[in-house]
């Protein structure tokens with residue numbers, strides 16, 4: 226499996242040379258090539274290639290993931306997979322859309338895909354994607370947690386998502402600053418990287434790639450960042466921070 230990261234930046238004002246474009250990922254397996262998320266600020270080469278992918282999967286309707294929230298986009302002819310709530314969020318819709326149901330798997334070429342609901346936004350409910358090919362990965366660029374608080378099924382649901390995963394690719398909005406908010410007893414926002422590394426340890430996911438970088442990651446001193454990641458990992462998780470154009474064979 227070959228992973229490409231056209232963009233690695235979250236919905237923030239700040240940007241750097243390494244994190245300029247909104248987060249997305251291309252997953253290549255044999256002849257199958259899937260793009261996840263197509264946000265407002267994407268590199269020009271991604272637009273040029275957009276109809277070469279087998280499919281585009283959308284996590285949620287925030288504009289750093291879903292360009293249709295902001296404008297009409299008819300040049301994208303490939304099938305676009307998204308939940309009903311994301312499809313109905315704004316007025317614009319992809320030309321070739323396919324509504325997916327969370328937790329129902331489907332095949333895209335040689336990759337098996339399942340979406341799972343995650344806690345992230347009250348207005349734009351999000352999913353993460355679990356992709357199974359020669360390796361199993363979970364892509365969760367915007368996530369507070371899986372399963373709601375007080376939900377007895379919570380740990381079961383979380384286990385379903387994180388069990389037997391080779392690599393987690395997840396939210397870099399915050400290293401250790403609290404970005405979880407609460408309204409009417411419902412959580413929204415972003416988990417800290419520290420918390421995400423904890424999930425990796427608990428569910429024995431040995432490999433973590435950070436993307437969707439927030440202000441803290443975009444502005445922090447590189448040495449300081451590496452030191453903190455080293456501390457969190459405790460030798461149990463291999464952590465990398467992706468940057469725009471980053472490619473990795475897994």
Ligand SMILES: [Zn+2]
Pocket residue numbers: 235236287289290366367437
């Ligand atoms: Zn985002």
Ligand SMILES: [Zn+2]
Pocket residue numbers: 285287345346367
């Ligand atoms: Zn979001």
